[in-house]
Amino acid sequence: MDLGLSEEQEMLKKLARDFLQKECPKRLVRQLDESDQGYSSELWHKMAELGWMGLVFPEKYGGSERNFLDLTILLEEMGYNIVPGPFFSTVVLGGLTVLTAGSEEQKMEFLPKIASGEMILSLALTEPTASYDAASVKTKAIAHNGKYVIKGTKLFVLNANVADYILCVARTKQAKNPENGITLFLVDAKSPGVKCTLLKTLARDKQCEVVFDNVTVSEKSIVGERDGGWPIVKDVLQKATVAKCAEMVGGTQAALDMAVNYAKERVQFGRPIGSFQAIQHYCANMATDVSGSRFVTYKAAWKVSEGLPAALDVAIAKAWASEAYGRITLSAHQIFGAIGFTMDHDIHLYYRQAKAAEIIFGDADFQRAIVARELGL
Amino acid sequence: MDFKFTEDEEVFRLEVRQWLKQEIPQKWIELDPGIWEETEESWTLAREFQRKLGQKGWLAPSYPKEYGGLELSHMKRLILAEELAYSRAPLSIEVEVTVNWVAPSIILFGTEKQKKDYVSSVAKGDIILCLGYSEPNAGSDLASLQTRAVEVGDEYVINGQKTWCSYGHLADYCWLAARTDPDASKHEGISIFIVDMKTPGITIRPLINILNRHSFNEVFFDDVRIPKESLVGQKNKGWYQLVIALDFERSSIGYAAANQRLIEELIKYAKETTRSGEPLANDPLIRNELAQLAVENEVARMMAYRIAWMFSKGLHPSYESSMSMVFISEVMRHTANAGMRILGHYGELDRDSKWAVMNARIMRMCLSSLSIGVGGGSNEIQRNIIAMRGLGLPRK
Incomplete structure (x- = not known):
């Protein structure tokens, strides 16, 4: 058993920490949060040059063949710094799906472009029911003259506003079991009938409504088997859930570090507030929560990376991290007091992230339902 | 990163499990004393078991061979501690104190004569220190x-x-x-x-x-x-x-393993019990509660594994052990309280009642878990340690 990072992972972590501190200061984070586009093309291309987009792709697709665990280490650092932009959508939701389920032709077409930073992807899964089950997929794709016509509304689609291609999860067949009859399509975001509207959200992340109004796509745009898309979605959701946990772990660590530093500096009653036991115990609880989140996340990520059955561990990690990130940022706010209640201060950026991360891919209750099922209840 | 045990370690786990199956006396299982529930009768059984463990070398597996230890790896000790606690083996808390705090201190600070006199006797299971x-x-x-x-x-x-x-x-x-x-x-x-x-x-x-x-x-x-x-x-x-001795062996893996067993028993109870015509396991609130216990216990277990892993790397956990202690104490109290909610009135019954369920383990735990988080350094002291030693917050 080894719960530590390898030398290569430590290097990746340090490189990411230093790079993002320099290239993605909070000033830029705010600016991007406030913009409609939500990402910096300059930063995006620098990240691509570092090989981050293609980190887990095989070399022949322009990647560096690192494993999923390495990607989660990188995401932890991105969560630590907060990096607005479509990295998660493009690499985790889009890239890993094409890598896992795409045809050789699709891989050759998409993966090198993702790796080089030329292409942005987005996954359109959730609909107005806002849930992650197969029955909620109502958007239809109807076969017509060797092509498919997609019609429906997708909601809470991350970064669709800047995506070149949208992976659309659609129903191609009505079946008794809602998990049957779902198909994934790679849709050119510029196709006629695709209408994307940016949603104004708490975290100022770029979630969108995407309306597919009779969008015609070719059969070649299908990823995986026709009608057999749900297992692909489940697989990518599992990876995305762990990946999100890794980001959350990074965010919890950042919130803890900020609060502890402040508690050491802020003087009231003639002494640093960090010398008061009330504040010390907040910090101790936060540190314990960070640790707990980190090791259950690593365990789940390791299982996914090794290709082992991971449903229980992933649900445990997300159930825990969802609530821990919230608790930690809330305590941090309490420690910062009034200054934390300003737009000028950075802590609210993490509080917002925590809320969005808690909900995406299923909140703690949703995950606990999975845990209960996995335990045979 | 690697979360699996080696083949050798898995074999060891099976060996321990098999041995415990044979060696835990039926009488002990009947008495079923929980934490702080020992009687003179159970104490005698525990002393006999302590000697058996000693003969096997598993009482103080980490000690140097010259004092009766096996110099067993940290991971195997973790496995041993997990299996002993999960199987509810006859080990009193005082044995843990003797083996894990006192004798290691003698090894570190004692004279050669003290090591000969006491450490070997501890490893054999012959003496207990309070x-x-x-x-x-x-x-x-x-x-x-x-x-x-x-x-x-x-x-x-x-x-x-x-x-x-x-x-x-x-x-x-x-x-x-x-x-x-x-x-x-x-x-x-x-x-x-x-x-x-x-x-x-x-x-x-x-x-x-x-x-x-x-x-x-x-x-x-x-x-x-x-x-x-x-x-x-x-x-x-x-x-x-x-102070150095207080840092020994506070991974609290035993608590996590014992609590795991209790959660599994609650799950079994929920599946087998019908209330208002529906199995308890179908109640979404109960499912949510049990799942949360499982989540918390897994977090606790990973914290404990981290301590063992740090030892195996030659590192010396200190505030990390405090985190682990505080956390598991709260998980245990939560388990007891959630267990009471799941069992309802039946949770109140002591074990001499014919109506008692789960051998009244939940009500007993409801009482005994109050001590975890107080004894051996209260949770407040542990949090002070985390804040000052771990995070470098100032004393004044």
């Missing part, structure tokens, strides 16, 4: 202890009062912290001694715990004369020895 730390006015502020040890000729003469002395009425020796220099600052004048509990001048008065059992004692020392060689380590440096 802790003589707390006093009426020295609890969390342990360094304020006032019990005096005065050097007179070839002896030390001890006077004072100790309290919360667990199983002092059954232990062979006391691992005593006493003040040897009353003029020095409070951390500087403390020394550690091993005192035979049969020495004249020792009076024991029982304290009956919340489970209505005799586990704690007040111990009075009236002119208790012990040989000079009873001093362990350096005179007046006892505090520092004591």
